[in-house]
Amino acid sequence: MQTFNNKTLFSLLGAGLLLTGQASFAQNADPVKLGLMLPYTGTYAALGEAITNGLKLAIEQEGGQLGGRDVEYVELDSEANPSKAPQNMSRLVKGEGVDIVIGPVHSGVAMGMLRVAKQTGAITLIPNAGLEAATNQLCMPNVFRTSHNMWQDAYPMGKVAFDRGHRRVVTITWDYAGGKEDLAAFENAFTEQGGEIIEQILVPFPSTEFQSYLTQIASLKPDAVYTFFAGGGGVSFVRDYSAAGLKESIPLLGSGFLTEGNLAALGSAGEGVLTTLHYAETLESDENRAFVSAYEAAYGETPDAYAVHGFDTGAMLAQALEVVSGDTMDRDALIDALAEVELRSPRGPFRFSSSHHPVQNIYLREIRNGRHEVVEVAHQGLEAPDADCRM
CATH class of the missing domain: 3.40.50.2300 (Response regulator)
Incomplete structure (x- = not known):
């Protein structure tokens, strides 16, 4: 059996500290x-x-x-x-x-x-x-x-919609997890305030053929439409919505990714669209x-x-x-x-x-002259629900 005296022990400890220091020094050089x-x-x-x-x-x-x-x-x-x-x-x-x-x-x-x-x-x-x-x-x-997350940017729009006098709303998104999470957050906040979702429309992903759904929306005559689409799908929906003549009579609301990164492609079709997001360039x-x-x-x-x-x-x-x-x-x-x-x-x-x-803060934004102008802070310091988190 090997035995260690104090001198040996201190020598080993010193060597260990030296090696640790050398490893740290080597890492910091990389x-x-x-x-x-x-x-x-x-x-x-x-x-x-x-x-x-x-x-x-x-x-x-x-x-x-x-x-x-x-x-x-x-x-x-x-x-x-x-x-x-x-x-x-x-x-x-x-x-x-x-x-x-x-x-x-x-x-x-x-x-x-x-x-x-x-x-x-x-x-x-x-x-x-x-x-x-x-x-x-x-x-x-x-x-x-x-x-x-999808909830954080969508939830504040529910109260915004109700505060603006909308009581009957149609929601529409692609039939996939992200879109449905987004709609659920808006619907939760809107119905908490006393609003009614008169129709939820789910579009097969990643279809951008919206005409039949726009005809359905026109027939339902809601106070407003809330949507989640993004990227090219967002551009197509906003353009088609405007071309169908709905924008002037039925306000279009959305999560901010409906228009984020798409302002140039939207052109005049995007003017007046309201979204909630945690950032605006203005x-x-x-x-x-x-x-x-x-x-x-x-x-x-x-x-x-x-x-x-x-x-x-x-x-x-x-x-x-x-x-x-x-x-x-x-x-x-x-x-x-x-x-x-x-x-x-x-x-x-x-x-x-x-x-x-x-x-983080969530902002209500309106497209004006091709820019996201901040209308107000829709929710200050919003914390997303995380009750199921177990670290």
Whole structure:
């Protein structure tokens, strides 16, 4: 049996401390490795690009470093393909050895990513996907969302609609989980106030053939229509709604992603459309004016909510890694630092709930002269329900 005297013990402890210090020094000499699992081709490519641009802008404003370390980006095209999500996530975490994963846009991809995040403990920051489960039923300490969920942006519009005198409303979306979550949030708030949903219309996904549904809406004569469509589907719906002559007699309301990133494509058809969202490019604050100016200078276009999601992801990393002096090996300490992040964001005050979902303002916006003008704060510091979260 080997025995140790105090001198031997102190020598071993010293050697251990030396090795730990050397490992820490070696790590700090290496760049922080960020794995970006975002769509860079296909329908959602513009969203992936905007998130990436915002992220890099925030880090460039920190001198290109996080916690005193340079930054390396590993960009992987998610293709918005849920079936490839576990394999792609594993490639970033196990193959590339990234310190932090940032993604995705698509909620179906997020489900696959979350499975791997749970298995590996990889710190994962979600800069867009709005599925409620990510920070509720499937919440975990190593996962944070820097965007929104469907409920958070839709719920405030229920009270807005009622306060504007609407009592009978038709709702319409694609027949898929995200759209139905969005409609449920609006319907919950609207009926709580005393309003009535006289018809819920579900369109096969991803159809953009809306004419028969618009004829149905006209025959129902509601006080207003509430909808969730996004991307090209949002453009088609708003244009068709206007062309059918409904906009002047039946106000069109929606979650902000109906029009977000689509203003140029909507043209005059979008004028007067009301949406609720956690950001507007016209927000009057020093933080937003500085952000819009810097983004336009860097990329030649006005930022949208997707760009803000990326920017705030970079800002939270900068704040947290400063707290831990750039140490990404102590995962628990980094998670604790991320959870305590508070930002003066371009979108307004930003902090995390206990389930790592943003607590943020939701704004009522109206399209005027091709811009999202802020009408009012629809809900200040809104926290999303997370009663099923068990960390």
